[in-house]
Amino acid sequence: MEKATVKKMVASMCVAIVFVLLVSGCGGSSSKDSKEKTAKLPSLGKRYTLDKAEPAWKLDTKKETTKLTWYVNADWWNTEFGTDMITKKIKEDLNIDIEFIVGDDTKLNTYFAGGDMPDIVSIFDSNSTVARKANTWAYPLQDLADKYDPYFYDVASKDTLNWYKLSDNKTYGYPDYSNAAADYKSGDIYSRDAFIIRQDVYEAIGKPDMTTPEGFVKAMKLIKEKFPDLIPFGFNDFAKDGSSNGSMDGVIQDMLGVPYTDADGNYYDRNVDKDYLAWIKAFRQVHADGNISDDSFTDDGDKFKEKVSTGKYATMMIGSFVNQGIALQEFATNNPTEKYIAVDGIQSTEGNEATLTQAGISGWMINYISQQCSDPAKAIQIFTYLQSEEGQMLTNFGIEGETYTVASDGKVSYTADALKVQNENPEAWQKEYRIGEFIQFGHDKYKALSDDSYVEAVKQMQEWGTDKLEPQFATENIGPDAGSQEARALSAIQTNWSTTLVSMLRAKSDKEVEQLIAKYKKFEKENSIQAINKVRNEKIAENKKKLGIK
Amino acid sequence: MKKPKLTLSKPKSNVVQDKDSKLFNFVNMLLLLLFTLLIVVPIWNVVISSFASSEALAKGDFVFLPAELSLDNYRSVFSDTTIWSALWISVSKTVLGVLAHTLFCAIMAYALSKQSLKGRPLYATLGIITMFFSGGMIPTYLLIKSLGLLNSFWVYVLPALFSYYDVIILMNFFRDVPASLEESAKIDGASDWKIFTRIFVPLSKPALATIAMYHGVWQWNDFMTAKLYVTNKALYPLQMKLYEIIVQSQAASSQGLTAAVAIDTTSKGIQLATIVVTSVPILLIYPLLQRHFISGMMLGAVKE
């Protein structure tokens, strides 16, 4: 362009733009497939005849190994298949070979856009477009079960199938860890949040009452005096982008039993609850006394784990202690007299009972069989297999006789050999056995069969939480559709809330807290909270209909 | 830079000049030492942390030397036997990628360095557009797919063959090659290709080394290509291992919150050890190329 005049440059730019448009025109028009397509299910032919009492994987006569691709929307998923005890057994039983592919939404999108979907897809967000429009790309599980494997109905939870029904009354995805109301009552599933304190600290300060805001503030001061090296109060790490606030909003609100819906059954804004704000002021005082470290707001998950495993915090409002199980156990093993225990603390000022939550009916990872699945019969067989007693025992405990035994009362315990590997060589445990890790269809009720399913350090905490669990299914999945104006506004509100919350905790005075919360309320109003709540209320009503609650 | 000094360095006697020069050298050295120190301390902290035992790391109360050193982190990095094949992939894609990229860009840069080239404004405009506009991940994926590059080793080399930024840099270097050399070659009847290979390439070694360096480091560090286009693990480069390890500790903790599932994450020590292991091979490239950056003498001699 050295001697090129501006004129020449403009001209060549024009040529280039025309050229680009031409090229893009050609490319853009290439893929024009219809939007709503329902694939027809291939016929079974002579492979096997259906038997309601027998899972189809036992009947299938297909000789050659079925190769399937299974996409998991998480980069951290272990993609090995057939190299460890559990997946080797699955491979043999079902005569399949699975290639796991991992990635994020963008990667998933390349499959949709490219038109070649993996055979099975697991995603995590039941609010996402992928889940809500599953009927455009996945097979309905009912159709698959009717045609290939009616035994599926015997192993799948009716409540869960019903919950994931889309508007056409069919279910496309099936989640793991989906807990129905009955599961909450059974006592097989445990709570996961608790207020915990180091045992030595608890005793040294004379087991004071920490259930009221005043008592809490005082106790923290006491800890500071007696244990100047410890940080009196800690909590889970905050997400950097404000998408989650550790254990300082939802979890605290659960501890206080702040309701999810108001008296009329409408969405209730728990963040501005009076009871909750009374405690926020207490935490503010604790922070002002120097008993909450500012670092707790910037630590990431790794840092939090490090502090847990070295006992840096005297007390913690811990959310998902099973997630922190390894760190908690590490500290307990190294310091048996100082281990963390759950105690009563942080209770409602209005006399409400704690309403702790666990994975709800939406579960966690949701599994789909795509319409491009090369062998949908095999795929539904896998779903059935993994949910059946047989598959659950395998994925949770391994192979009977080799890694576990069942006592006459039904209690499962690991064999001495297996325990040895678990304790002495955790890496081999993970790589060679993969017990409790192949969890696309996992469920806590199987974990409850064994005393070894959870690390020792959390058992007291689970016990503390007995009878405190309360299902909140009606308010699950009530977020506005992705990409809608409401979703955008909600995202802005959530970000603002995160800032507001931390600012309140770090505020200089209670008055400042009041001002901050007033500002937050104003912000909500400016960002169409009314429209968002309308969507939420509609979805709550829909949920209730599904659940059969009036 | 300190401007007042400029007046001080006005011609005086030789003695003063030497003094001035000595002072200059001293200040220069001192500032550079300070700069180096600023870099070495944090880097040292990373490297030594990778040798720290997990207890020492959890306490995190050291900057220079942890209470306890251990090779455990490295042991567990190397216990993964696939690391060697990943290293082989990384080395071959970097070597091949660098050679092909540098040559391809240099050829085009040579042509574009000539003002007389017909269509040059158009070519340059197209090039500049590529620097700023990209169709995004999805169409690129579809293109790669239709070219049959998915799950192929060549996906590391071909889509990265060209960068207009590198062309511009080379072009500017080529323009500085004395015109007299080219003219005399032309009189001897040399073709453009010959002039390029016989005169421009040898004379532009520092520039070619720079581009090779830039691209080599990019190739080495790139894991996105593997992440997007390769599912065959046998084709994973070393950096993909690092990515897997780091992302495991990040995402697993955030996505794991819903269910009461304990997901084991990789310890910080292993992360750091992996970083050291994956960085050391490429760090050797600079000392290897370094002599090309200090080859001013040779060039000066040719220039006449």
Add this chain to the structure above:
Amino acid sequence: MVKKEPINRRLKNYWEKFGKQWQLQSMAIPGVVYMIIFNFIPIYGLVIAFKNYTVIDSIGNADWVGWQNFEIVMKDRYFWQSVVNTLAISGLKLLFGFVLPIIIAIMIYELRAGVFKRVIQTISYLPHFLSWIILGGMLITWFSTTGMINQLLQMFGIVTQQNHMLDANKYWWIAALSDVWKEAGWGTILYLAVMSKIDPTYYEAAKMDGAGRLRQVWSITIPMMKSIISLNFILAVSGLFNSNLDQTLVLMNSQNQQKSEVINSYVYRLGLQQGDFSYATAVGLGVSIISVLLLVVTNLVTKKLNDNKSVL
């Protein structure tokens, strides 16, 4: 100006010349073909900026929505906040990050060849190899209440228990300076390559004239690097609207967000994390267009300083 010739004549002339330089053309055209295949064919993907495109769509079948995505972007005040932050951080990076590599390169160049020179050169580019995930984690530790920074401040008698990462007012500086730290050494490579071409006889001549070392730097080294400096300047200015996503994602927290949210991170959160690809593409397209405009303008300006020669 050349006198007007008939158009067909001019065309014929043009193609004649084109044919004569077939060797040169054979060197340029493979690159052009490459660009067409790898860069221009996929460019049709930009149409999703004008569509309502979600994760389960293919580019062809998404619904057209015209300028709607752009309107949403324009009306979004958080987007504008992220623009302000982006410009502030990029501005600081330009201010320090642009000059520092030049200075350091000159300083290294001025060293006598030897072990020290080689070692410094090698060390200076080490930080480039630290990924932001790791470096960010380290920065957070250093800026924490008991971190290295506070310990250093203590040595100077400033006792503070502050976590600096929570102080929104410091964020721009932290982001800019940590980036400069990471990339300054790496940035010297290009300059060192250019300087290696400088004819040593120039310096000898200058010495004869009695020019001091600084004088030599000022009147030989810098002018010799003029074109590469202006090239980097043009690219740096056109990159003003770009921001470092990886860095932002690790250093951001709820307290500094209003100062740390940059265009990339905002688009990432709103666009990609929530599956709103159209929004992300619309912003990307806008940024690209502005960047090209900046490039053209800076190119015109630097041309004036560069003996009316463009470096592009």
